[in-house]
Amino acid sequence: MELLVPEIGLVVFQTIAFLLLMFVLAKFAWKPVLAAIKEREHNIDEALNKAELAKQEMVRLAAKNEELMKEARAERDLMLKEAKTLKDSIVNEAKHQAQTEGAKLIEKARIEIENQKKAALAELKDQVSSLSIDIAERVLRNQLADKAKQQDFVADLLKDIELN
Amino acid sequence: MDCSHVFDFKVNRLTLVFTLFLALFFVTPLLYAQEDTSKATVTAHAEPEAEKKFNLGKFALHHIADSHSWHVIGDTFIGLPVILYTQGGLVMFNADEFHGDDEAKLVVERAGQRFVKLHEKIYYATATANAEGEYVEVDANHHAKNVRPLDFSVTKNVCTLLLSVVVMLLVFLNVANGYKKRKGKSPKGLQSWMEPLILFVRDDIARPNLGHKYERFMPYLLTVFFFIWFNNMLGLVPFLPGGANLTGNIAVTAVLSVITLIIVVTNGNKYYWKHIFTPDVPWWLYIVLVPVEIIGVFTKPIALAIRLFANITAGHILMLSLIGLIFVFNSVYVSVVSVPFALFIGAIELLVAFIQAFIFTMLSALFIGMAIEEHH
Numbered sequence: 001m002e003l004l005v006p007e008i009g010l011v012v013f014q015t016i017a018f019l020l021l022m023f024v025l026a027k028f029a030w031k032p033v034l035a036a037i038k039e040r041e042h043n044i045d046e047a048l049n050k051a052e053l054a055k056q057e058m059v060r061l062a063a064k065n066e067e068l069m070k071e072a073r074a075e076r077d078l079m080l081k082e083a084k085t086l087k088d089s090i091v092n093e094a095k096h097q098a099q100t101e102g103a104k105l106i107e108k109a110r111i112e113i114e115n116q117k118k119a120a121l122a123e124l125k126d127q128v129s130s131l132s133i134d135i136a137e138r139v140l141r142n143q144l145a146d147k148a149k150q151q152d153f154v155a156d157l158l159k160d161i162e163l164n
Numbered sequence: 165m166d167c168s169h170v171f172d173f174k175v176n177r178l179t180l181v182f183t184l185f186l187a188l189f190f191v192t193p194l195l196y197a198q199e200d201t202s203k204a205t206v207t208a209h210a211e212p213e214a215e216k217k218f219n220l221g222k223f224a225l226h227h228i229a230d231s232h233s234w235h236v237i238g239d240t241f242i243g244l245p246v247i248l249y250t251q252g253g254l255v256m257f258n259a260d261e262f263h264g265d266d267e268a269k270l271v272v273e274r275a276g277q278r279f280v281k282l283h284e285k286i287y288y289a290t291a292t293a294n295a296e297g298e299y300v301e302v303d304a305n306h307h308a309k310n311v312r313p314l315d316f317s318v319t320k321n322v323c324t325l326l327l328s329v330v331v332m333l334l335v336f337l338n339v340a341n342g343y344k345k346r347k348g349k350s351p352k353g354l355q356s357w358m359e360p361l362i363l364f365v366r367d368d369i370a371r372p373n374l375g376h377k378y379e380r381f382m383p384y385l386l387t388v389f390f391f392i393w394f395n396n397m398l399g400l401v402p403f404l405p406g407g408a409n410l411t412g413n414i415a416v417t418a419v420l421s422v423i424t425l426i427i428v429v430t431n432g433n434k435y436y437w438k439h440i441f442t443p444d445v446p447w448w449l450y451i452v453l454v455p456v457e458i459i460g461v462f463t464k465p466i467a468l469a470i471r472l473f474a475n476i477t478a479g480h481i482l483m484l485s486l487i488g489l490i491f492v493f494n495s496v497y498v499s500v501v502s503v504p505f506a507l508f509i510g511a512i513e514l515l516v517a518f519i520q521a522f523i524f525t526m527l528s529a530l531f532i533g534m535a536i537e538e539h540h
Contacts, residue, residue, distance in 0.1 A: 002283075003477065006415035007230065009247075009316040013325055014419040018391065021329045026383030029336035033362060034382060036343035043348060 218491040224484040228409040228477055231284050231320040232259035236404055244323065248286060249314035250277055259317070268298040268308065282308050286315055321416070324408035328395050336390070365389050369526050373533035381532055384427060388420060389525040396476060396517030400510065411520070412476035414469065421465035421472075424528040429461070432535035464531050468524060475520050479513045 144150045233241040243260030255274045259281075262270055268280035271289045278289040280299045287310035289299035300308040318326075335354060342355035351359045365386050370378040395416075398406045410416055440457040443450075486506040490498045 003225070003229070003473075004414055006413075006418050007319075008314055009319065010230065010321055010325075010413060010415035011419055012316060013318075013322045014416045017325050017329050018387070018419065018423070021332060021391065022383055022387040024333065025336055025387055029340040030383045030386050032340045033336075033343050034366070034379070036347070037359070037363065037366075040348055 218488070218494070220485060220488045220492050223488055223491075224481045226283075227484050228412060228480045229284055230408075230413065232262075232281065232286075232317060233264075234320050234323065234404070235407075244320065245318045246286065247316045247318065248279070249316060250275070250288075251313075252277055255279075255313070268300045269293070271299050277313075279313070280310075284319075285312065286317075287312050320408045321410050321413055324395065324398060324406070324410045325416070327405060328391065328398055328410070331398075332390060332394055361390070362386060365525060369522070369529050373526070373529040374536065375533070377536055381427070381529070384423070385525050385529055388423075388528060389521050392420070392472065392524050393518060393521035396521060397514070399476065399480065400513055400517060409477065409480050412473055412480055414473045417469040417472040420524070421469040424468060424531060425462070425465040427528075428464075428531050428535045431532060433538070435537065435539045436535045464527075468527055472520055472524050475516060479509070479516055482509050483513065 143153060231244075232246060233243050235241055241260075241264070243258045246255075246257050246259050246261075248255040252275050255277065257272065257274055261272045262281045266281055266283060268282040268287065268289070271278045271280055273279075278299070279286050280289040281287075282298070282300055285308075287300055287308050290301055290310060293299050294301070300310050302308055335358065339355050339358045342352060346352060346355075350356075366378070366382065369389070370382055370385055374381055392411055395411045399409050399411060401407060440461065441454060443453050443457065445453055483506050486502045486509060489502045490496065492498075
């Protein structure tokens with residue numbers, strides 16, 4: 001049973017040594033170590049949280065992008081559609097306008113042609129009359145160059161008158 | 165984390181070789197020690213043949229007890245300083261002055277006082293020797309009846325204690341330095357050895373038992389955990405810097421558990437004291453319950469002290485007994501059985517070294533936690 005009786009010397013040494021060890025370690029080891037571990041854990045947690053947030057942000061951005069893409073596509077479709085209708089209407093209008101314009105031009109041209117024809121006919125008549133007068137004059141002059149013939153002619157004329 | 169490499173066959177083989185190598189060291193000093201005893205018996209006493217027989221109990225108890233000298237190897241012992249507080253003041257001398265005597269047969273005179281050493285304890289010597297040449301009065305059980313001076317000697321256990329304090333300071337100041345040098349970075353070297361254990365104490369011992377107030381008690385829990393673990397391990401080393409049975413000494417475990425008791429009592433809140441002195445039972449039951457509760461305050465630390473002491477001492481005795489079997493049967497062939505078995509127990513003791521440190525710290529935390537628990 002000697003083993004169960006504590007020796008005073010060892011009790012004293014143990015008490016002093018252990019308490020000293022505890023206070024020295026508490027001040028110079030445990031405190032900085034636990035603080036450092038805590039800080040590191042805090043940093044890790046924070047980093048993980050940030051990563052999680054970044055991930056969520058990424059997802060949000062991707063969704064937003066998708067949304068934007070969709071919107072852009074819809075807008076493009078709309079624009080294309082509008083452009084198409086616009087084009088159709090322009091083409092139609094142009095066609096229509098061209099038709100009316102063409103018809104108008106044709107009408108104008110017809111009138112012009114008519115006028116020109118009339119003018120040409122009038123001029124032709126004038127020229128024909130003056131030409132025939134000229135020819136008649138020249139024929140007369142030619143025929144009336146000698147007296148005999150003049151006589152004959154007058155005689156003829158007179159004969160005609162008499163007939164009338 | 166991938167740990168598969170730990171079970172690699174090559175590593176296992178290396179470990180085995182290393183353990184066998186250590187076992188060799190473990191057996192050799194014992195062999196020498198045995199030689200000493202037999203030589204001493206033959207030369208000094210010339211006792212009858214029957215008494216020369218190897219006494220396993222004595223052998224084991226001698227090795228787990230404290231000592232005034234430190235066995236190095238063979239016949240070499242280091243004498244440690246003896247410091248006595250006597251009626252005539254402080255007396256100091258080297259234990260070598262007893263010249264290896266441990267049976268009160270050699271008297272050392274200092275400051276007009278005479279001392280003898282019997283079973284590693286120092287007594288005031290009687291004036292004359294008794295029939296067996298011992299300067300002590302003994303009772304029927306051969307226990308000395310002489311008065312003892314207050315013995316503050318630096319014994320083998322005290323040396324181990326101081327050594328472990330130095331080792332712990334070196335290790336943990338180095339670890340703390342690592343945190344300062346690699347601020348916010350991952351641990352390295354010694355630091356990464358110790359960090360899991362520090363986290364183990366914090367997350368598995370302190371936090372579950374102490375709740376949010378755990379930080380206040382961390383210095384004690386960490387110190388006590390590592391102190392017990394380091395010394396348990398040091399006690400398992402069979403040669404010089406180790407070999408002392410510090411955590412298997414009741415004085416050491418008693419001091420540790422008294423510190424736990426002091427922490428419990430000084431931090432106990434009103435709920436703790438109310439539970440002891442005015443528990444929620446009919447008043448006439450107080451006659452029984454209050455004394456039981458008061459006894460409970462003291463039995464907890466006593467159980468703590470005895471648990472650690474008994475576990476470590478038992479481990480040492482078991483190993484010594486297994487090796488001692490060789491000398492009991494006086495045959496080298498017994499070693500074929502007892503050395504592997506001692507090796508096996510040694511491996512278990514490594515585990516026990518950790519488990520006992522854990523249990524002591526765990527129960528300390530539990531008792532403190534019970535004292536500071538808030539009831540809502």
